[in-house]
Amino acid sequence: MPKRPRRPLRCRHCDQKAVINMRQHKLALCGPHFVEWVHKQTERSIKKWRMFTRDERVLVAVSGGKDSLALWDILLELGYQADGLYIGLGIDGGVHYSDQSHEYIRQFIAQRGGDLTLHVVDVAEVYGASIPQAAQLSRRGRAKPCSLCGLTKRHIMNRIAREHGYHVLATGHNLDDEVAVLFGNTLQWAVGYLTRQGPLLPPSHPGLARKVKPLFRFYEREMAAYAIVRGIEYVYDECPFAEGATSIRHKELLNQLEAQSPGAKLHFYLNFLRAREEHGLFQTVQEQIELHTCPTCGQPTTNEGQCAFCRTWERVQERVGALPHTPQGANAP
Amino acid sequence: MTDNNTSPPPDNAVTVIYRKQTFTVRPGITVEEAIRACGLDPVAILATRDGKLVTEEVTLRPGDTLKLLATISGG
Numbered sequence: 001m002p003k004r005p006r007r008p009l010r011c012r013h014c015d016q017k018a019v020i021n022m023r024q025h026k027l028a029l030c031g032p033h034f035v036e037w038v039h040k041q042t043e044r045s046i047k048k049w050r051m052f053t054r055d056e057r058v059l060v061a062v063s064g065g066k067d068s069l070a071l072w073d074i075l076l077e078l079g080y081q082a083d084g085l086y087i088g089l090g091i092d093g094g095v096h097y098s099d100q101s102h103e104y105i106r107q108f109i110a111q112r113g114g115d116l117t118l119h120v121v122d123v124a125e126v127y128g129a130s131i132p133q134a135a136q137l138s139r140r141g142r143a144k145p146c147s148l149c150g151l152t153k154r155h156i157m158n159r160i161a162r163e164h165g166y167h168v169l170a171t172g173h174n175l176d177d178e179v180a181v182l183f184g185n186t187l188q189w190a191v192g193y194l195t196r197q198g199p200l201l202p203p204s205h206p207g208l209a210r211k212v213k214p215l216f217r218f219y220e221r222e223m224a225a226y227a228i229v230r231g232i233e234y235v236y237d238e239c240p241f242a243e244g245a246t247s248i249r250h251k252e253l254l255n256q257l258e259a260q261s262p263g264a265k266l267h268f269y270l271n272f273l274r275a276r277e278e279h280g281l282f283q284t285v286q287e288q289i290e291l292h293t294c295p296t297c298g299q300p301t302t303n304e305g306q307c308a309f310c311r312t313w314e315r316v317q318e319r320v321g322a323l324p325h326t327p328q329g330a331n332a333p
Numbered sequence: 334m335t336d337n338n339t340s341p342p343p344d345n346a347v348t349v350i351y352r353k354q355t356f357t358v359r360p361g362i363t364v365e366e367a368i369r370a371c372g373l374d375p376v377a378i379l380a381t382r383d384g385k386l387v388t389e390e391v392t393l394r395p396g397d398t399l400k401l402l403a404t405i406s407g408g
Contacts, residue, residue: 009388019386028388065406177407221404224379228386228402238406247407255376255405 020225024263031229038226042074042214049200051212056167058082059209061157062108062118064101064235066227067172069108071215073230075170076112082170084109087156088122089149090130093240101235108232119164121156127313128320132241137319138312144241148312155309158299161209173213176220179265180250182272192289195282198273204291205300219265220251345395352403360397365389367399377405 009018011030018028029037045051052058058075062068062084075082086105091097102120109116124130129137131152135145161169178197185193201211215223227234242248257264275281291300294307301307306314349356349367358367364387368375379402380387393399 008391018388021388021390031386067406176405180407220406221377221379224402224404225386228379228381236402242407245407248405251405251407252374252377255374259374259376 019229020222022219022222024219024258024266034225035229038218038222039074039078041217043078045199045217046212046214049212051170051200051210051214052080052168054080056081057165058168058170059085059119059157059161059164059166060170061085061087061153061172062105063087063172064104065172066232066234067174067177067215067220067223069104069172069232069234070223070226070230071170071172072108072116073232074226075214076116083117083119083166085119085121085157085160087153088120088124089152090122090124091132091239091241095237095240097235097237097240100237104233104235111231119160121160123152123156127152128317133320134313134316137316139315140312146241146245149241151309151312155297155299155307158208159297162207166209169209169211171211171213172215172223174215174218174220174223175265175269176251176254177247178213178216179254179269180247182269183250183254184246191282191285195276195285195289198276205293207298208300216269217266347393347395348398349401350398351401358393360393360395362393363389364391364393364399367393368401371401373401373403377403379404 009021009028010016011018011033012027013033014030016030019031020034021028027037058080060068060072060075060082062072063086072082072084084105086102088102089098092099105118109118124133127134131145131149134152135148138148140148140151157169160166178199182194182197184190185197199213199216203210218226226232254265254268272281276283289302291302292304293299294301294305294310296306296310299307299309345360346357347360347362347367349358349371351371351373354371356371358370362370364380365375368378368380368389375389380389381400381402382391382397387399
């Protein structure tokens with residue numbers, strides 16, 4: 001006998017057809033109520049963690065992906081002073097990855113009337129080599145440039161925030177990103193990283209912006225759903241260098257756990273934060289970390305002398321002539 | 334479930350598109366069952382029908398086209 005079609009799930013608030021079912025919250029919502037819920041939850045996180053106020057200027061790091069564009073959209077909808085920062089990494093991967101990403105950001109701005117502020121830093125133009133080129137020229141990541149990419153992005157984000165007087169630097173990290181990092185660091189017992197991970201990182205140095213992750217409570221699929229419901233077009237293809245990344249493998253493993261126990265990812269992360277904030281987990285380690293100032297760029301570094309960014313990029317610039325096509329406009333870091 | 338990249342689907346079948354692959358599943362199953370039939374994990378997938386999000390328990394009708402979106406990203 002054929003199965004009778006099931007009655008579609010209904011929104012908890014209005015009985016319209018639900019567009020998303022969040023099992024970890026036992027909550028199904030229609031499009032408009034889902035958007036409202038995302039806004040309320042983000043506002044709650046911002047206030048609870050004292051991330052920023054409406055008087056402060058926020059710099060949102062946008063990559064053209066779903067999370068960062070969703071974050072920018074949410075902050076604008078909530079009435080925060082949010083500007084964007086796009087870092088052109090020069091990654092092609094046969095799909096013009098970086099160009100495509102920049103195009104989605106332009107589209108996002110155009111859809112909102114075009115009067116948003118976007119800072120653009122093209123790595124090859126400013127530092128003399130794209131990320132894949134620099135990885136070839138430096139000791140860092142000849143096979144995979146991810147570590148150099150992260151190092152460079154962190155430096156540029158700090159620099160732009162400082163130069164333009166932003167109080168806060170906001171990134172679109174979602175719960176799956178955070179949980180994958182926590183899981184990886186726990187497997188390694190990387191205590192130094194476990195000490196610092198969280199939705200709010202106060203400035204470690206004078207003149208630096210504090211770093212915040214207002215989407216840290218949302219699952220990755222919720223952010224993708226938000227982008228779809230809000231009509232935000234985003235770069236769907238993965239970064240060509242992310243293939244086989246450990247963080248993706250960890251996310252898949254954690255999703256298997258989530259399928260068996262809805263809410264497992266959320267509880268793992270929130271209970272970690274609670275253990276640290278309320279029970280002093282890793283507190284002694286936190287007190288031991290001493291930071292120094294890089295004599296070249298002025299940003300903090302864990303060792304005395306030049307920071308890893310300046311050391312790496314000086315090396316790249318010494319060797320940049322070896323590249324077949326050297327971009328113009330190289331500046332010292 | 335059949336991988337449909339080479340032959341057109343029957344008229345009453347449900348077409349499932351995921352990245353550059355096209356699959357055919359039978360009508361009457363749920364979105365969740367269709368996702369699993371394609372070898373994917375529903376926890377990390379969103380489904381749209383006619384450009385609109387649909388939840389996992391929705392029953393697929395003959396001739397439906399379901400587009401699946403992977404939500405895992407990172408590096």
